[in-house]
Amino acid sequence: MAEEKEFEFDVDGVFNPEDYMYFYGKVLTEERTKKEILFLIEELGLEKPMSILDVGCGFGRHSIKLAEKGHYVTGIDCMDGFLCAARKRAEYQGLKINFIQKDMREVEFNEEFDRAILLFTGFGYFSDDQNLEVLKNISKSLVPGGLFCFDTFNRDAFLKDFLPYNVQEIRQDLMIDRNTFDPKTGRLIDKRIIIRDGKRKNVPFSIRLYDYNEIDRIIRLGGMKIVKIYGDWDKSPFTKDSKEMKIIAKKL
Secondary structure, eight states: OOOOOOOOOOHHHHTOHHHHHHHHTTTSOHHHHHHHHHHHHHHTTOSSOOEEEEETOTTTHHHHHHHHTTOEEEEEESOHHHHHHHHHHHHHTTOOOEEEEOOGGGOOOSSOEEEEEEOSSOSOOSOHHHHHHHHHHHHHHEEEEEEEEEEEEBHHHHHHTOOSEEEEEETTEEEEEEEEEETTTTEEEEOOEEEETTEEEEOOEEEEOBOHHHHHHHHHHTTEEEEEEESSTTOOBOOTTOSEEEEEEEEO
């Protein structure tokens, strides 16, 4: 893969649990989660208890719902703040979930899981080589024939409606995304500014945007193949105008 130049990524700032939930909480609704869980049950064949790896599990939005249905869940995330919230919620509900603080590039399991998920467009934050390493780690974690579900942006549609600026306002607080796209690396570069309680924080990050052919290739290099793809959680067909790709891949 092509060599990439260095890009700014303030991991602690972008995924600061307090700021993250403050600005994203309104879209991460119970209704949305239930819709996504129904999709997973139907598309991953989760009618009976299975072992599931939730990569980039955050505060346990999917892990907890899956554990409620009797599945054996391991959640991986690099942010301790998210994991603390997830553990507290699981403990309150009497659920046994193995939450582990670890970078997804360093996941080391060997055919221990029937299924794996990586949701809320959590794929693509690293270099091409490191993104591939994430997929290889997940593939290695799965039993032969195991299924992996993840969602990612569809570059074709994203660039068609590209917005150089996007502002979210909650009361007097602002999250300002200042976007550019680098066609040489295929990366969206966001020089994000967060203003809360009158204080400004610069939290830049970058994410790789893939088109279908690129995502198909990197999944195959990772040891899996696409078996289904949708344009949304309602299972609408994937088209050039779909904002995201909802992908089901199978370990080869």
